[in-house]
Amino acid sequence: MSQPSIDLGALGADALEVQVNELQEQSPADELVRSIEEIEATGESEDGRVRVVMRADGTMADISIEPRLLREGSEAVAEAVKQAVNSAGGEARAQMTRRLEDETRPGGQFGEALQSLQGIIDQVLTSVARVESRL
Numbered sequence: 001m002s003q004p005s006i007d008l009g010a011l012g013a014d015a016l017e018v019q020v021n022e023l024q025e026q027s028p029a030d031e032l033v034r035s036i037e038e039i040e041a042t043g044e045s046e047d048g049r050v051r052v053v054m055r056a057d058g059t060m061a062d063i064s065i066e067p068r069l070l071r072e073g074s075e076a077v078a079e080a081v082k083q084a085v086n087s088a089g090g091e092a093r094a095q096m097t098r099r100l101e102d103e104t105r106p107g108g109q110f111g112e113a114l115q116s117l118q119g120i121i122d123q124v125l126t127s128v129a130r131v132e133s134r135l
Contacts, residue, residue: 032103036099037056037057039095041054041088041094041095043085043088043090044087046083049065049068049069049080051064052085053088054091058092
């Protein structure tokens with residue numbers, strides 16, 4: 001007894017393959033990584049005499065120290081730098097969190113990719129049901 005042949009065209013295989021390829025090319029993860037890499041956050045010491053700009057990867061992009069602070073000794077400078085770095089690090093984490101939340105919500109890059117994938121799955125299931133009904 002021979003197996004019934006399945007017309008892949010009836011399944012919409014060509015269209016599905018095109019959609020899957022488009023999803024792979026969009027690569028929202030790559031865009032998200034680039035977006036996060038661009039984050040720079042500024043933090044200041046409590047007295048405002050030290051200002052630090054940090055990148056999302058934890059590297060320091062810039063630091064400025066008010067010259068008069070240097071006269072107060074190394075402990076005062078160290079404390080002010082620590083405060084500024086901690087402030088900038090907290091702001092960088094907050095920016096990354098917001099960016100991730102934005103991209104994973106419906107309408108964000110990952111949200112759109114998930115919706116597209118769900119559409120493909122729905123099309124496959126509908127096509128399989130049509131083929132099964134013919135068997």
